[in-house]
Amino acid sequence: MRISDILDQQHPTLSFEFFPPTTEIGFWDLYRTIESLKPLDPSYVSVTYGAGGGTRKKTVDLVKRMKNDIEIESMAHLTCVGSTRQEIAAVVDDLKTNGMENVLALRGDPPKGEETFVATEGGFAHANDLVSFIRDRHDFCIGAACYPEKHPESPDAKTDLDHLKRKVDAGVDFLITQLFFSNDDFFAFRDRAAAAGINVPIIAGIMPVQSVKQVKRFTQMCGAGIPKGLLNKIEAVEDDPESVRHVGSYHATEQCNALIDGGVAGIHFYTLNKSTVTRAIFQQIKSRIHVAP
Numbered sequence: 001m002r003i004s005d006i007l008d009q010q011h012p013t014l015s016f017e018f019f020p021p022t023t024e025i026g027f028w029d030l031y032r033t034i035e036s037l038k039p040l041d042p043s044y045v046s047v048t049y050g051a052g053g054g055t056r057k058k059t060v061d062l063v064k065r066m067k068n069d070i071e072i073e074s075m076a077h078l079t080c081v082g083s084t085r086q087e088i089a090a091v092v093d094d095l096k097t098n099g100m101e102n103v104l105a106l107r108g109d110p111p112k113g114e115e116t117f118v119a120t121e122g123g124f125a126h127a128n129d130l131v132s133f134i135r136d137r138h139d140f141c142i143g144a145a146c147y148p149e150k151h152p153e154s155p156d157a158k159t160d161l162d163h164l165k166r167k168v169d170a171g172v173d174f175l176i177t178q179l180f181f182s183n184d185d186f187f188a189f190r191d192r193a194a195a196a197g198i199n200v201p202i203i204a205g206i207m208p209v210q211s212v213k214q215v216k217r218f219t220q221m222c223g224a225g226i227p228k229g230l231l232n233k234i235e236a237v238e239d240d241p242e243s244v245r246h247v248g249s250y251h252a253t254e255q256c257n258a259l260i261d262g263g264v265a266g267i268h269f270y271t272l273n274k275s276t277v278t279r280a281i282f283q284q285i286k287s288r289i290h291v292a293p
Helices: 003-009 024-035 053-070 085-097 127-137 157-169 183-195 212-222 228-236 241-261 275-288
Strands: 013-018 044-047 074-079 102-106 141-146 174-177 202-206 266-270
Touching: 003 013, 003 141, 003 174, 013 024, 013 275, 024 053, 044 053, 053 074, 053 085, 074 085, 074 127, 085 127, 102 127, 127 141, 127 157, 141 157, 157 183, 174 183, 174 266, 183 202, 183 241, 202 241, 212 228, 228 241, 241 266, 241 275, 266 275
Parallel strands: 013 044, 013 266, 044 074, 074 102, 102 141, 141 174, 174 202, 202 266
Antiparallel strands: none
16 A cells, blocks of 8 residues: 555554664564564554665565565665666566555665765666656655755755755655654744645654664764753663663653644654564554544
């Protein structure tokens, strides 16, 4: 089922994101984890796309198994990193042949060890080019990324919004935000996007804090901020991992409740392949979801 159709029926959607392990044992461990989520009836589950060929294959294998074996709607991520047009064409053709209907089109981060993104010869330099390519090739439901606090490479919020508008105009059906910890940032961004003529649904990306060191590294990479109140709370219990997870879970749950009250289109949980915390939050807020008749 197309995620755009799910968005028409559920308000908001609730979904999970995982990344494909590099080992065969890890692959099947994750498969069983995702299989255990089926009773929760998530709107869909997405799988990220690595820069290595083996990881890419695992992404495609996993989303196909999720949809066809576990019967959970799935979405594969696709990036421009390290891929030619022909290689991307082969991936999207394989997804289409196996009944996939949804893809998340991303430029992607620079490969590990590199500071700047460099387009592969014969590939794509920007996400809007990838979106256009996929749209012209197959009738997928296409998602894309957005940044409530602007992309770290953009000089200012207006420039970032201009780039986003071009991406949406290229054929995007919905957007998923980068992680954020202040709902004020999300709602302000949603208003700016609407004023700029971006009228597709915007899904909120939520990552419960599970490690102080980890969340500081992620926010530095993606340009997100940590509200001072939350930062003080997690730093106060930094040496107690369980307390950090408790604080992070409580903050994320409060975020989700306020987002639902604010009419968010969907909530997408960045699990980091650790589903326990996000599963608990999911179960707490699931009862608030309205399904259209």
